[in-house]
Amino acid sequence: MKNWANGWIYSREEGPMRFDPSVYQSRLARLRSILLSSHIQGLILFDLHNIRYFTGFTGSDGALVVREQSATLLVDGRYLTQARKEVQVADLFLFQDKVDGLESVLDLKAGETVGFEASAVSYTFFLRLSDRLREERLKPLSEELNSIRAVKDAEEISCMRRAAELAGRVLEAVTSKIRPGVPERDVALEIDFGSARAGAERMAFETIVASGANAALPHAKPGLKNLEQGDLIVIDYGLVVDGYCSDETCTFCLGYADGKKREAYAAVKEAHDRALEAVRAGVTCSSIDRVARSVLERYGLDALFSHGTGHGVGLEVHEAPRVSAKSDTVLTAGMVITIEPGVYIPGQWGIRIEDTVLVQDAGCEVLTKMPKDLIIL
Incomplete structure (x- = not known):
């Protein structure tokens, strides 16, 4: 020695x-x-x-x-x-x-x-x-x-459940502060500060708060734009508990939503729901992506869905497996993935709905807690 x-x-x-x-x-x-x-x-x-x-x-x-x-x-x-x-x-x-x-x-x-x-x-x-x-x-x-970290054990799943629950409580508290005239950046800071105060180690990634035309940018950075009546507001956020990440996206509408926005939201929600129903051990990631994309295709919106349907989550907010058209990874019980279809109309607005789910033998458990029906603030 x-x-x-x-x-x-x-x-x-x-x-x-x-x-x-x-x-x-x-x-x-x-x-x-x-x-x-x-x-x-x-x-x-x-x-x-x-x-x-x-x-x-x-x-x-x-x-x-x-x-x-x-x-x-x-x-x-x-x-x-x-x-x-x-x-x-x-x-x-x-x-x-x-x-x-x-x-x-x-x-x-x-x-x-x-x-x-x-x-x-x-x-x-x-x-x-x-x-x-x-x-x-x-x-x-x-x-x-x-893929060595792709299947989570009981301890990891426990951490991720707590992260998702904490994140949901934080966002629910922040929604009361979302109103016309408030800058996107201030909403993001409220989420970040609320997460730290509630006990999160850190944010899992830079919080996205994107309103109006900014919501058409999937990875928009919150800026000084003030929220306005009629805006769709995409909030994509996640926090870390004991090293493990949460990841969730909610799209709210401020004040009112016109018919076109309601129809698009309903289409994205249907794509999200059908993809969730398809998640179970033994199916390929590409088949999950295909389910979500086919729903949007029926509404003529598939060309506006510009990213994969999801990804693995764990110690990192993006890890194996990838839920995309090119991924033939077979889902295994214990994997934790996101389901996050979206529609983005450049220069106008965007919608994304995302939940993090635990893959099970006969389906999945949704870990994230915020409701995904259209919420008018």
């Missing part, structure tokens, strides 16, 4: 692990199956969401080396105390330089190959790592790792 001066840290402290250590041990066991299937002798993880998933570490820098019989979390001095409290399923290694630390921990023998998360490192870092370990000993992995 190497000594302290060379980086190894033996002691850990009992700390507030989010889940029981057996949860992380089970996840690491699944990860190790990739070693065999990919014909590698080790795996380096850099993505911090994956590192949190497998160890419980919540710091903002580090690397995780997994071998058949061991797991080692590499951190620098900023995170030593934190890692000793959070991580019970991996050895700890204190590094001064990450590449030096990886070389020391891996200690590759002749003929050994190590996989790494190619999408989580810069080209500059890859050049440094490949120069030290030799490029032919590094195997980039992406597809093999993309």
Whole structure:
């Protein structure tokens, strides 16, 4: 064994692990199956969401080396105390330089190959790592790792239920402050502040509040535009509880809705509802997308639906699987996905309705709590 001066840290402290250590041990066991299937002798993880998933570490820098019989979390001095409290399923290694630390921990023998998360490192870092370990000993992995967090366990689902419930309470409270003359940005700030005050760790993404013509932009940023009578207002928001995200979109109408807006809303709502009804274990993501799109096609609105029907949610607000026309991923019980059809008329207005759902064997459970019927504020 190497000594302290060379980086190894033996002691850990009992700390507030989010889940029981057996949860992380089970996840690491699944990860190790990739070693065999990919014909590698080790795996380096850099993505911090994956590192949190497998160890419980919540710091903002580090690397995780997994071998058949061991797991080692590499951190620098900023995170030593934190890692000793959070991580019970991996050895700890204190590094001064990450590449030096990886070389020391891996200690590759002749003929050994190590996989790494190619999408989580810069080209500059890859050049440094490949120069030290030799490029032919590094195997980039992406597809093999993309879906590893897709099926949620009971602890994860519990976190996501609480996140969705908290988010719903926050938005319900904010709706009383949505009135003519209030800037979009102020509504977004109310949601963000209300979430923090209610106990959220942070927002899952930048809150979208888009009214009038801005609502025709699927990823609009809230600005200084004042809300006006007759505006459709798209609010897309999510917050984080114990690391896990919620994601929900509601479209409200301020004051009144004319016939065209009501008809379009009804069409999007029908597409949303039919897609929800189609969600169950064993169906493909592309078939869910096709259901939503076919409803809008009957109303002549399919050309105005410019994005996929949904995506996975978990430690990240966008993760596997993708619910789109090109995704043949088969849904499995325990996956958590969004259903979010929309219609966007450039220069006029837009509508999106989104719920996050838990895939089950015979259907799905809707986790998000706000009602999705047209609400006139």
